Amino acid sequence: MIIPILILVPFLASLFVPFLYTYVRSKKIGWMVLPVPLILFVILSFQIPSLASGENLFHTIRWLNTADIHFTTHLDGLSMILGLLITGMGTLVVMYSIYYLSEREALGRFYMYLLLFMGSMLGVVFSDNVLVLYVFWELTSVSSFLLIAFWHQRKNSRAGAKKAMLITVTGGIGMLVGFLMLHQMTGTYSIQEMIGMAGTLPTYDLFVPAMLLILLGAFTKSAQFPFHIWLPDAMEAPTPVSAYLHSATMVKAGIYLVARFIPVFGESELWFYSVTFVGLLTLLWGSFNAVRQNDLKALLAYSTISQLGLIMSLLGIGSAAMLDIPGADKTIYTAAAFAGLFHLINHSTFKGALFMIIGIVDHELGTRDIRKLGGLAVFMPITFTIALAGSFSMAGLPPFNGFLSKELFLEASLAVQHLALPGVHIWIPIVAWIASVFTFVYCMIIVFQTFFGRQQQQPAWVDRGAHDPRPGMLVAPSILGVLIVGLFFFPNVLGKWILKPAMAAVYPSFGNPESLVPHIAAWHGLNPALWMTIGIILIGTILYIFLRQWRRIYTIAPFSWKIDNIYTLLLIQLEGNSYHLTNKYMTGHLHRYFTYILLFFITMMGTALSFVWRLAFNFSEDSVVTVNEYILVMVMMSAAVAILFVNSRLIAILLNGVLGFTVAFLFVVLRAPDLALTQIVVETVTTVLFLLTFRFMPDWKKERPRRPVKVLNACIAVASGLIVIITALIVQGNRLFDPISKYFEDAKTLTGGGNIVNAILGDFRAFDTMLEIVVLLIGGLGVYVLIKLKDKKDGDGNENQ
Amino acid sequence: MKINDVILRTVTKIVVFIILTFGVELFISGHNDPGGGFSGGLVLASALLLLYMTYDIETVHKGIPFDFKKIAGLGVFLAVASSAVPMLFSNQFLNQAKGEFALPVFGATELSMVLLFEAGVALTVVGVVVTILLTISEDVS
Numbered sequence: 001m002i003i004p005i006l007i008l009v010p011f012l013a014s015l016f017v018p019f020l021y022t023y024v025r026s027k028k029i030g031w032m033v034l035p036v037p038l039i040l041f042v043i044l045s046f047q048i049p050s051l052a053s054g055e056n057l058f059h060t061i062r063w064l065n066t067a068d069i070h071f072t073t074h075l076d077g078l079s080m081i082l083g084l085l086i087t088g089m090g091t092l093v094v095m096y097s098i099y100y101l102s103e104r105e106a107l108g109r110f111y112m113y114l115l116l117f118m119g120s121m122l123g124v125v126f127s128d129n130v131l132v133l134y135v136f137w138e139l140t141s142v143s144s145f146l147l148i149a150f151w152h153q154r155k156n157s158r159a160g161a162k163k164a165m166l167i168t169v170t171g172g173i174g175m176l177v178g179f180l181m182l183h184q185m186t187g188t189y190s191i192q193e194m195i196g197m198a199g200t201l202p203t204y205d206l207f208v209p210a211m212l213l214i215l216l217g218a219f220t221k222s223a224q225f226p227f228h229i230w231l232p233d234a235m236e237a238p239t240p241v242s243a244y245l246h247s248a249t250m251v252k253a254g255i256y257l258v259a260r261f262i263p264v265f266g267e268s269e270l271w272f273y274s275v276t277f278v279g280l281l282t283l284l285w286g287s288f289n290a291v292r293q294n295d296l297k298a299l300l301a302y303s304t305i306s307q308l309g310l311i312m313s314l315l316g317i318g319s320a321a322m323l324d325i326p327g328a329d330k331t332i333y334t335a336a337a338f339a340g341l342f343h344l345i346n347h348s349t350f351k352g353a354l355f356m357i358i359g360i361v362d363h364e365l366g367t368r369d370i371r372k373l374g375g376l377a378v379f380m381p382i383t384f385t386i387a388l389a390g391s392f393s394m395a396g397l398p399p400f401n402g403f404l405s406k407e408l409f410l411e412a413s414l415a416v417q418h419l420a421l422p423g424v425h426i427w428i429p430i431v432a433w434i435a436s437v438f439t440f441v442y443c444m445i446i447v448f449q450t451f452f453g454r455q456q457q458q459p460a461w462v463d464r465g466a467h468d469p470r471p472g473m474l475v476a477p478s479i480l481g482v483l484i485v486g487l488f489f490f491p492n493v494l495g496k497w498i499l500k501p502a503m504a505a506v507y508p509s510f511g512n513p514e515s516l517v518p519h520i521a522a523w524h525g526l527n528p529a530l531w532m533t534i535g536i537i538l539i540g541t542i543l544y545i546f547l548r549q550w551r552r553i554y555t556i557a558p559f560s561w562k563i564d565n566i567y568t569l570l571l572i573q574l575e576g577n578s579y580h581l582t583n584k585y586m587t588g589h590l591h592r593y594f595t596y597i598l599l600f601f602i603t604m605m606g607t608a609l610s611f612v613w614r615l616a617f618n619f620s621e622d623s624v625v626t627v628n629e630y631i632l633v634m635v636m637m638s639a640a641v642a643i644l645f646v647n648s649r650l651i652a653i654l655l656n657g658v659l660g661f662t663v664a665f666l667f668v669v670l671r672a673p674d675l676a677l678t679q680i681v682v683e684t685v686t687t688v689l690f691l692l693t694f695r696f697m698p699d700w701k702k703e704r705p706r707r708p709v710k711v712l713n714a715c716i717a718v719a720s721g722l723i724v725i726i727t728a729l730i731v732q733g734n735r736l737f738d739p740i741s742k743y744f745e746d747a748k749t750l751t752g753g754g755n756i757v758n759a760i761l762g763d764f765r766a767f768d769t770m771l772e773i774v775v776l777l778i779g780g781l782g783v784y785v786l787i788k789l790k791d792k793k794d795g796d797g798n799e800n801q
Numbered sequence: 802m803k804i805n806d807v808i809l810r811t812v813t814k815i816v817v818f819i820i821l822t823f824g825v826e827l828f829i830s831g832h833n834d835p836g837g838g839f840s841g842g843l844v845l846a847s848a849l850l851l852l853y854m855t856y857d858i859e860t861v862h863k864g865i866p867f868d869f870k871k872i873a874g875l876g877v878f879l880a881v882a883s884s885a886v887p888m889l890f891s892n893q894f895l896n897q898a899k900g901e902f903a904l905p906v907f908g909a910t911e912l913s914m915v916l917l918f919e920a921g922v923a924l925t926v927v928g929v930v931v932t933i934l935l936t937i938s939e940d941v942s
Contacts, residue, residue, distance in 0.1 A: 061888070062893070063888075063893070063894060064894070065893070673835035674835045674836070674837065674840065677827070677835055677836070677840045678839060678840045678843065681840060681843040681844055682843065684847055685843065685846065685847055685850065685930060685934075688847075688850050688854065688934065689933075689934060689937070692934065692937055692938050693937065753832045753833060753913070753915070754832065754833030754834070755831060755832060755833050755834055755835065755836070755837065757835075757837065758831045758836075758837040758838075758919075761837060761838075761839070761922075762837070762838070762915040762918055762919055763915060766884070766915075766918065767894075769880075769918075769922060770880050770881060770884055770918075773876065773877055773880055773921065773922050773925040773926075774881075776873075776925055776929050777873050777874065777877050777925055777928075777929060779929065780870070780873055780928070780930075780932045780933050781870065781873075781932075783932070783933045783936055783937070784870060784933070787936045787937065787939075787940045788936065
């Protein structure tokens with residue numbers, strides 16, 4: 001029961017923050033938010049020992065039985081890693097943001113979005129039901145959208161938010177389709193049950209499409225090539241958001257998903273190829289592009305992309321352990337997945353620290369352009385120290401945690417040569433090595449171009465008062481800095497308590513998780529991986545020194561290519577074309593619209609009817625039509641026909657009223673008082689509406705369309721009428737399912753209500769009613785917004801800054 | 802030109818209360834007899850419409866100073882929230898509980914959770930209908 005509450009708490013808190021903010025309009029609001037992630041983190045930490053001993057926390061709140069959708073939460077080693085990151089980084093980021101954001105910002109909104117994100121992200125990693133997972137998944141996209149556009153007065157923020165939203169939600173919808181295909185194959189929505197059936201899956205035709213669609217969701221979310229383009233633009237968000245969502249947690253959701261589905265799809269070679277090579281390509285492209293950036297935050301964005309690619313490729317190599325390779329020692333592949341999970345944690349520590357440091361530099365000096373920065377080490381010694389630890393860790397240097405996972409990565413890239421698969425044994429180590437060289441170069445750029453050199457600029461910094469920020473702002477990055485060093489010296493503590501249960505979750509079929517956890521050692525002899533590292537340092541240093549000389553290759557194709565341009569082009573094309581298309585059929589003539597609606601109706605129903613045509617009519621159970629009913633129907637028909645021939649609008653409205661009220665009478669005669677009552681009131685309200693707008697309608701002009709048009713309209717009208725009649729008769733005369741009228745006869749005992757109609761509305765089909773009133777509300781608000789806002793369009797000047 | 806509508810105004814003053822009473826009656830009786838949240842809400846809304854038509858918007862707004870958009874929102878909230886309450890008692894979403902209560906004036910009365918749900922429906926209907934008509938009439942005038 002703990003886990004559902006854990007998910008719920010941030011949502012509840014995010015509801016309360018805006019109310020709280022109306023009373024506490026200062027930075028104190030941050031201190032009030034801080035306990036939420038902190039307490040969640042502590043509660044989660046208490047679960048670590050029981051998980052390490054091999055237990056799982058599984059809890060189901062039964063929800064929609066007929067749809068098989070339940071709020072099932074599952075805490076195992078894998079979700080624990082992400083859970084600890086979300087709450088732990090959440091705590092640090094909230095603390096950091098208290099000092100980062102000024103009091104003038106809309107802090108209530110900021111923390112509301114942040115908590116909303118936290119809750120949805122916890123929901124993603126703890127949900128076992130894929131549909132619930134999907135909803136939380138999209139909620140993270142929505143909250144990310146809101147946070148990127150936090151400074152919504154800036155044009156770039158809005159564009160970045162839109163881009164992130166479009167790309168991640170597109171992938172999300174693809175993923176949903178993949179989930180539904182999986183459901184089609186397995187008959188369950190539970191991930192754990194799907195894993196149980198993994199062996200039978202590859203025989204299905206839907207296996208490959210489902211896999212690719214789920215990967216699409218994961219790749220878009222985790223900014224993998226070529227979907228990475230949203231991440232650099234997402235850097236328009238405030239720095240705490242970038243540190244939290246766009247480096248530590250949200251972008252890891254795709255990685256989590258891949259790790260989660262390794263047991264389901266891992267036996268497929270296509271899975272191994274897609275995950276590994278997309279990951280490697282992202283790693284290479286990201287690190288290569290990071291070097292050319294001048295904005296420190298953009299540099300970090302590309303470096304995040306590349307590091308995510310690294311983790312992704314490690315998981316890809318790790319899934320090779322699931323492949324059917326005779327006689328191979330599978331632990332060399334499981335070690336890759338282990339390295340991926342280890343690096344997942346390491347990346348969050350050093351990248352989080354680096355983002356916070358860049359934020360501090362930006363906050364203190366007002367710029368993060370490396371061409372303007374330099375020589376800051378003297379002025380900001382503490383900031384510099386943390387930046388040094390973070391960058392060197394990212395570059396893979398000892399004594400920092402990044403060194404360990406980087407070595408494991410290089411070992412894994414070499415291990416694939418034992419796989420008897422085409423095209424892997426040369427390319428993977430080479431790409432890994434080249435990408436690592438670029439990684440080394442941009443890490444050096446961060447340290448040396450920001451904090452060293454440019455002595456001539458130092459006086460300018462003195463004038464601007466460059467110094468370490470207030471201690472409070474340094475607490476969060478310092479904690480991360482301590483972790484960076486601490487994890488280097490005690491990696492096996494992490495391995496035993498956190499990574500072992502996670503490995504058991506990734507490889508449930510491998511039995512003993514002890515054998516899946518390699519011993520991490522800083523010194524592992526002069527093996528090929530270490531030689532590769534030495535090569536990286538040597539070549540990287542040379543490349544860094546001669547950066548100025550070779551940098552101009554970024555202007556030569558294919559190095560100058562930007563995937564961004566494709567996105568922009570597509571978007572412009574899409575907007576332009578749909579504008580023209582819509583203008584073609586949205587002419588503003590109501591009768592045109594009626595034609596479209598009715599034509600669609602005729603086509604759909606006509607097609608459906610032509611399939612069931614063999615269902616003959618059956619009048620035997622119909623009751624006898626009485627004289628009263630005949631008369632009423634006659635009145636209705638004559639009123640309807642007469643509308644066609646009248647000359648004034650008033651008479652037409654009156655005839656329409658006659659039609660409506662006769663229907664009400666018909667309901668009375670057929671003993672349906674509820675319907676009659678509603679019909680009468682609806683008619684009354686509609687008439688009032690007519691009266692309101694009557695004066696403002698244009699003159700009633702008899703339209704004189706050409707003859708073919710008239711004939712066509714008549715055909716459409718007659719056809720739709722006929723289809724309605726036929727449908728009604730078929731429905732009345734045939735029975736495909738058991739009658740549900742028994743429920744209604746027993747309404748009194750089942751619901752306690754004597755009125756059947758309301759028993760349906762309020763109990764049997766209450767879900768429909770609930771959603772209908774939601775639709776009603778949306779419709780009402782739509783009318784209000786359309787009418788009230790239409791004349792405000794030209795009054796807004798300051799939207800585009 | 803000012804139309805002399807004394808009769809309309811006088812009749813409205815009385816009739817509105819009859820319609821309102823009828824609306825409430827419909828709402829309450831909907832459990833066992835014709836009526837219910839939707840039609841009850843529509844009748845209540847039509848009473849308000851009569852007021853708006855007879856007097857002008859400002860006058861009515863002085864007497865009934867509600868923002869009907871908020872009333873519609875409140876209605877949806879009430880319906881959804883009352884549907885979710887059973888989940889707190891390990892029941893399913895929308896499980897409508899009921900029970901007998903001894904109330905001071907009404908004696909032994911059967912009360913049901915569906916009452917809250919239907920109240921939500923009624924409020925939504927009133928809110929939306931009045932919002933739409935007021936918006937349109939403010940626009941054309």
